[in-house]
Amino acid sequence: MNHTKREPNGSAVDLMALRHSAAHVLAQAVKRLFPSAQVGIGPATEEGFYYDFRFERPFSPEDLEKIEEEMRRIIATDAPIVRRPLSREAAHELFEKTGEPFKLEILHSIPAEAEITVYDQGEFTDLCRGPHLPGTGQIGAVKLLSSSGAYWKGVETNPSLQRIYGTAFPTQAELDAYLARLEEIRQRDHRKIGKEQGFFRTLDENGAGMVLWLPRGARIRRVIEEIWKTRHDRHGYQYVYTPHIARLDLWKQSGHWDFYRESMFSPMEIEGSEFELKPMNCPFHILIFKEAVKSYRDLPVRLAELGTVYRYERSGTLHGLLRVRGFTQDDAHIFCRPEDIASEIGKVLTLVDEMLLPFGFTNRSVYLSTRPEGSVGSDENWALATGALEEALKNAGIPYEIDPGEGVFYGPKIDMKFHDVLGRTWQLSTIQVDFNLPEKFDITYRDSSGNDVRPIMIHRALLGSVERFFGILVEHFKGAFPLWLAPEQVTILPIADRHIPYARKIAETLEQEGVRVVTDFRNEKIGAKIRDAQLMKIPQMWVLGDREAQDETISIRHRDGQAGGTLPWREALVAIKEEIRTGLSLG
Template sequence: MAQVVVQDKGDLKALRHSAAHTLAQAVKRLFPEARVGVGPATDDGFYYDFHYSRPFTPEDLVRIEDEMRKIISQGLVIERRPVSREEAVALFSGMDEPFKLELISSIPDEAEITVYEQGEFVDLCRGPHVAGTGDIPAIKLLTTSGAYWKGIESNPSLQRIYGTAFWSEADLAAHLLKLEEIRRRDHRKLGRELDLFRTLDEKGAGLVLWLPRGSRVRRILEDLWKSLHDRHGYKYVYSPHIARLDLWKQSGHWDYYRDSMFSPMEIEGVEYELKPMNCPFHIMIFRESVKSYRDLPIRLSELGTVYRYERSGTLHGLMRVRGFTQDDAHLFCRPEDLASEIEKVLVLVDEMIGRFGFTDRTVYLSTRPEKSVGSDEHWKMATDALESALIKSGIPYQTDPGEGVFYGPKIDIKFHDAIGRSWQLSTVQVDFNLPEKFDLSFRNTQGEAERPIMIHRALFGSIERFFGILVEHYVGAFPLWLAPEQVMIMTIADRHIPDAEALLERLKSSGIRAEGDFRNEKIGFKIREAQMLKVPEMWIIGDREVAEGRVSIRTREGEKTDLVLRDEAISSLIERARPA
């Protein structure tokens, strides 16, 4: 018998799940030949996948959304009905829904099968849902994209329609405004407009070309990263980009990460592999250098470029690429030093990430997953050390059960940007597995061989992704200390060029990133062009500026300061341009 299951009015997941069913019902009304796939709720909306003979157009989305509103206005009751496997097969066979039949075949024999009905529309579903379509107050369809059935490239190609739903029109309007702000901040668009980077695309999808302006910012990030690591007792190393496949088999990456690794290449009859991780190389460096407990802890750091196979459909600007540089470090320590080393990492995280304005964060302690390696004793020791470090550091945290990596528990730190989005950046992971696989040891205080504990640690995550986050956080307007050019010197006429060139050289010799625009163009045009590139300051040289040894200053925000003495302007700039 069908039953109505009433959900809590605050349950956004139920609301959006019901909106997804309403979307599918509208598509089936307008395009009866369409076959439906799956339609889940997501963190910020919902989607539904369809197999149809042609791509859905923007005009189609308008029609579909109008039909959804008609269904909502009809106030159809949403009813849950348990069915037998035979009934489910007969039902969806009669509806000619092959994707639903495939889903039914994958449901375990002992599991209950349920369908949800609203008017003429029936869907295979576990729920939850609101009581009826009239309880869906605010919806909006957003975009379409391609998708493979079950995410497998060899499966049929489907069309995914995205939408969102909220309990009020005000909440929906606020969300749409945020989406517009996200589009304005899109690092892919800004990266092209500001000449920061390009992706190779047809010449190599997922690979990045750093242009001169973006490369300057990257170099600042790397120099800051290295100087802080020097100060915190890390030793910088370099490792190769490939190694024999045997290394990745010994480390376990070939077994656990093969789907994310490129195919091996044969060199002189031996298989080599592009590195997906830096850790095995750091282990080999440890083996070369460490003999005694007096050598510990060893903190090895590297800005190491790694390569991972990502499906083309998942690539996204700098956020998800196939070649990227991890800001990697691996620490090797005695068991009794584990908690204190983690504390020091947490201090370094704050010292590094806080410089970029990321102060709001959420911290997670991720514990042992179902599929893992290692003894209960090791897992408890590692989890206790991570928790102790968080408590001693006074850092509030949440436990994320079962979300550790297969070789050990971890701390994940998510930082929130200027518009409140959460980004996973820093991570600290404890590993007993690799030291055992590579038979690492040191002589302890009793002169006996003892196994060190290994800590995997990253602050940015990767240079590429962190750079993309920074572009969106600042909307491309980097602070003065981080900007590709801190000053653009501009001349009003050609006769002012010798004086401007001397000032430019003086700024450069003072360590300021300065450029000159001495073209025969109107000064207003030059200012607007520099503002479009988001250069922090423009120093203008004309007749009075030359005669009096001064500059007129304009900022990218449009503020004006006329006729400042050059010594004062340079001293002020040097002070303000210091790294945060």
């Protein structure tokens, strides 16, 4: 990413240097206001900066306001930011004298051959490699956003610190635009909307990181899963179901116990044997493949499952539906001949488009991740797999970037990051080539000469997980799902009790025709019923009064407040079914 912004006068502003300098200004302001605070680290980030401090009490919102005011005063002085090399001994003496144990620890971790540099601005000096702006006056506009707890170096056994987050831009206008975007992101938070709309709840006291799907959210999930299954049927996948636990030996054989132990729950003992909640579906799919001897004529074998898996995530990392401990992978594994890798990957790429484009994800960034350190397998296999992935991307006309060393330990992969309506990127689809598990489980097929040959295994997911994908969709649509996907497509609103029989007749017909319909028979004014339906973001409201009951018509209101006119209800039914059919044909 290019972090350099060019100003109208032609001068260039390095955003990362600007934000790094702002982090130093934050530390200087904290030390002025709270001299006993000890400083940790303060890097620039993609969105701003942060700095970690050890202090005897939590920083309050009022503290952040005072710190931000002090930062503006420091910026206004346009204090020079001066780079100064120091000997290791002089640096040690400096930070020992100023009582900064975390800086001393950083200093001692710097390789002996490396240069030691500090940056001075006014009375504040920080151990740092830079880069920085020449002076504080070039920082522009700053804003402190929040504070939270953190551990030194991210290790729970290390001292507990406080992290203050902020952001900085060259101009106030850019900062204001960014803050407006943050507010829009806050309004779209799937946790907020999920609670308001009754989509889901996460278990806290009764099981942090586990999800309760409430009826409204479950309806949307069911539509997504039905589309998923229909698409996979068309592409020749066989749907399977697998257990939630297995003996620990299975995960040892697959290698998950060695490579993913920290992300797995503790084993449980059943009748003298250790069992483990499954973190992956792939070993079970291998066992299904091995059920019968396969010929080259049987390949490729494509096994698909919406399989719930369980992974241990630290409580501090849990985040609504985006980071949970129990989730449903839209999982599939393809077993094919080595010469068929590229064509099978090409078919997966087609399926990715068929699955994701209808949800509005039309913009994406694609990465080809190559061999990492600590990988397994021969150079020949890695070259074959990487070349097949590249060939498939080129054949599909998909632009991509190489992501060096970011493949998984058993093979290279394609990662697809999709952009939502706000331009945020989300990792969704991934395609991985695996030579390792077929070897570990000794799976083979018979080639045309009758020889046993090792197949290639392709792991792939389109949505990532159902839970995370749903959370992303909630934020993408801001809870206002398109008609074909909405949990309720129509709500029928009788104005008075005498209109209820007419409303029941329409509702029963809509249900029989497959339209998701609800009724509101409460003894409330029609304006209140409409407002409540709009809050639930139901796409269409069919209002019924005396004239509508007499003429067998309805008055349509849309969730955005627009009137849809009055027309015969059966004609409206035909129109809404066509709109649903069109949406579902895309989805």
